[in-house]
Amino acid sequence: MSSADQITSERVVISIDVMSGDGGLGAVFGGLQKSVRKNARLAFILHGQQDKIDAQLARRRDLAAVCDVRDVDKIIPMDAKPSHAVRGGKGSSMWNAVESVKKGEATVAVSCGNTGALMAISMLLLRKVPGVHRPAIAILWPSHNASGFNTMLDVGADIKAEASDLVTYAVMGAAYARHGMHLTKPRVGLLNVGTEEHKGRGALHDAATELEQRDGDGFEYIGYVEGSDIPSDKVDVIVTDGFTGNIAIKTAEGTASLIRGLLKQAFSHSPLSRFGALFALTSLRRLTKRIDPRRVNGGVFLGLNGTVIKSHGAADATGVSAAIKLAFQLAEGGFHERLAARVASGIQSSETTPSNGPKDVTSSEATRP
Amino acid sequence: MSSADQITSERVVISIDVMSGDGGLGAVFGGLQKSVRKNARLAFILHGQQDKIDAQLARRRDLAAVCDVRDVDKIIPMDAKPSHAVRGGKGSSMWNAVESVKKGEATVAVSCGNTGALMAISMLLLRKVPGVHRPAIAILWPSHNASGFNTMLDVGADIKAEASDLVTYAVMGAAYARHGMHLTKPRVGLLNVGTEEHKGRGALHDAATELEQRDGDGFEYIGYVEGSDIPSDKVDVIVTDGFTGNIAIKTAEGTASLIRGLLKQAFSHSPLSRFGALFALTSLRRLTKRIDPRRVNGGVFLGLNGTVIKSHGAADATGVSAAIKLAFQLAEGGFHERLAARVASGIQSSETTPSNGPKDVTSSEATRP
Numbered sequence A, B: 001m002s003s004a005d006q007i008t009s010e011r012v013v014i015s016i017d018v019m020s021g022d023g024g025l026g027a028v029f030g031g032l033q034k035s036v037r038k039n040a041r042l043a044f045i046l047h048g049q050q051d052k053i054d055a056q057l058a059r060r061r062d063l064a065a066v067c068d069v070r071d072v073d074k075i076i077p078m079d080a081k082p083s084h085a086v087r088g089g090k091g092s093s094m095w096n097a098v099e100s101v102k103k104g105e106a107t108v109a110v111s112c113g114n115t116g117a118l119m120a121i122s123m124l125l126l127r128k129v130p131g132v133h134r135p136a137i138a139i140l141w142p143s144h145n146a147s148g149f150n151t152m153l154d155v156g157a158d159i160k161a162e163a164s165d166l167v168t169y170a171v172m173g174a175a176y177a178r179h180g181m182h183l184t185k186p187r188v189g190l191l192n193v194g195t196e197e198h199k200g201r202g203a204l205h206d207a208a209t210e211l212e213q214r215d216g217d218g219f220e221y222i223g224y225v226e227g228s229d230i231p232s233d234k235v236d237v238i239v240t241d242g243f244t245g246n247i248a249i250k251t252a253e254g255t256a257s258l259i260r261g262l263l264k265q266a267f268s269h270s271p272l273s274r275f276g277a278l279f280a281l282t283s284l285r286r287l288t289k290r291i292d293p294r295r296v297n298g299g300v301f302l303g304l305n306g307t308v309i310k311s312h313g314a315a316d317a318t319g320v321s322a323a324i325k326l327a328f329q330l331a332e333g334g335f336h337e338r339l340a341a342r343v344a345s346g347i348q349s350s351e352t353t354p355s356n357g358p359k360d361v362t363s364s365e366a367t368r369p
Helices: A024-038 A050-058 A082-088 A093-103 A115-126 A163-181 A202-214 A242-267 A271-291 A317-332 A335-350 B024-038 B050-058 B082-088 B093-103 B115-126 B163-181 B202-214 B242-267 B271-291 B317-332 B335-350
Strands: A012-017 A042-048 A067-071 A108-111 A136-142 A149-153 A187-191 A220-225 A237-239 A299-302 A307-310 B012-017 B042-048 B067-071 B108-111 B136-142 B149-153 B187-191 B220-225 B237-239 B299-302 B307-310
Touching: A012 A093, A012 A317, A024 A042, A024 A050, A024 A317, A042 A050, A042 A093, A050 A067, A082 A115, A093 A108, A093 A115, A093 A307, A108 A317, A115 A299, A115 A307, A136 A163, A136 A242, A149 A163, A149 A242, A163 A187, A163 A202, A163 A237, A163 A299, A163 A317, A163 A335, A187 A202, A187 A242, A202 A220, A242 B242, A307 A317, A317 A335, B012 B093, B012 B317, B024 B042, B024 B050, B024 B317, B042 B050, B042 B093, B050 B067, B082 B115, B093 B108, B093 B115, B093 B307, B108 B317, B115 B299, B115 B307, B136 B163, B136 B242, B149 B163, B149 B242, B163 B187, B163 B202, B163 B237, B163 B299, B163 B317, B163 B335, B187 B202, B187 B242, B202 B220, B307 B317, B317 B335
Parallel strands: A012 A042, A012 A108, A042 A067, A108 A307, A149 A237, A187 A220, A187 A237, B012 B042, B012 B108, B042 B067, B108 B307, B149 B237, B187 B220, B187 B237
Antiparallel strands: A136 A149, A136 A299, A299 A307, B136 B149, B136 B299, B299 B307
16 A cells, blocks of 8 residues: 655655544545645655555545555544553554654654643653753744734643743744744744733743843844734734633634624624625635634644644644644754754753753653654 | 702712723713713712813713712823822822712722722722622623623732632622623633643632532532633633633734734725625624624622722723613612622631631721711
């Protein structure tokens, strides 16, 4: 059917967990097929049940030609606890997909599975980049900016963040914005509230003080931003802890979904409004495309020795294809190496003693070959 | 021009800080006029500069007939720090508006001024209801529910909240939903993230445990909800700390504003889409009206000995009128008394020792006459 020798050195190899999503194998393979038709330089290592994968590939000869299939006998369910996934996940499609990045067979891993399980397995196998205490998940957020997007992190890797974590998120987020949105000097803002005299929590103040000193170090620190600024054109990278970031992204999803629903109601209210909808259809499609969450599918795990992308659990073929496109962009430009270098230089410039806590040390075992 | 003897006992008296908004006196008086034309039972005590108020009332005879004007020589600016407002705010329009509630001249106070300053002055003058450690600001959030709205609190009174505060917010939020949305047994949810094994912070767990025991005590506790559930029809009252709540509400504002902007762009894209917009206009107006923030203008301060409503700083006449309508609804139904009773009964049922910390005691001076 397919073999590794078909994957040439010119190709960018992405490791795919084909089993873990809610959308089923049809969605994943639909997305893979879309991707290879658009981009001839893609190749995949597919981790999943051989018979099911074979059935999908039998109908997709062009895709089969660039796929290397690895059989697994285990799938991590969407409701698995991260600790269970780590203890019992070895040999699963998710585990093996990340392990392909660790082994250097693939540059980026993509999974539609459980975020917590994927992060736990990724941390265990890839380990943290020296200088990173907490990894983060970064997403692209539709905005008024010229590129159409802002970057926000952390949206849920860790519910806590100390001041030093927020500073690291700023450095990593700026690296991502430079790479992904071709910005020379991204504008970084710290998410805070505007109603309190002391403007938020202690960690935010300390991070702000540090970022003011770092300003110019590959980014411009613009100070505090509020929730209403997240989709604005006054900031490129929004930094927050994973609890707040997760609430914010889901609140935005809920708001967009409410408005979509009400828009639909408004246009089906009467025969005249249904007639109006016919004329408005193209405009509405243009809007929908612009804020379609499938177009920006993919949370990138930052701060690990290797790049992992979490695709939406319910992603369809368009969503999976968007995640693959993001994976290709990050793989091709050597994003991970640049980010690690940037974090390391940040530590040298700001810390007098290196971080040597036992949990922070990157063991030789964890270093990618 | 007008005098207190015109305000009969049948009327509901609202105390208004007419000076503190960004919208200027025109917006406030436009809103007051709209209100009295719709509701003949309204009367106002207006706190502001006599000459400016007189100029506004000279053009509005019907409004003047139900207004009692109180001259002030001080205005608290929109960027005032809460501590400054408390130290130097005595005699200002904001201070005196709240003092009218304390004295019992008015049932509810409304201000378009600085949220932090208004909360600080309200806490000082009205004091907290026994059993409430932290007051909260509750807002109505457009939702898929039959009433069209959910209640969310705290959206910014205090950036911190212990487990016991979250439980009190649940009790107060449920009282507000029973009163404001005529729900017999509101469904209460705790805002949390869905990505972490332990599902969020310690205070959330403790609050969840307590709320499970309180379930049935005037509300139904439905467990954790996520950001995407805020506008859903699965919950009526969303409870969170003021930091998270403030980020959430502003993120929703930003998202709605982004979509509005993009919708406008989509419909002005080409002559054909502009033509389509003509047919879609009625439908779009219907949508806009449904999610118009001016229609739900007014954050209610809960947990104080008296009701204070924070209207949006940039509210226009429609927004001010919405805040007045809310004030009337809360004043008329004896909402404050019911809420205090509910909080007190909650303390009796759950605490073995009464809360007697010096800062929590409601002094006799603070008790409303």
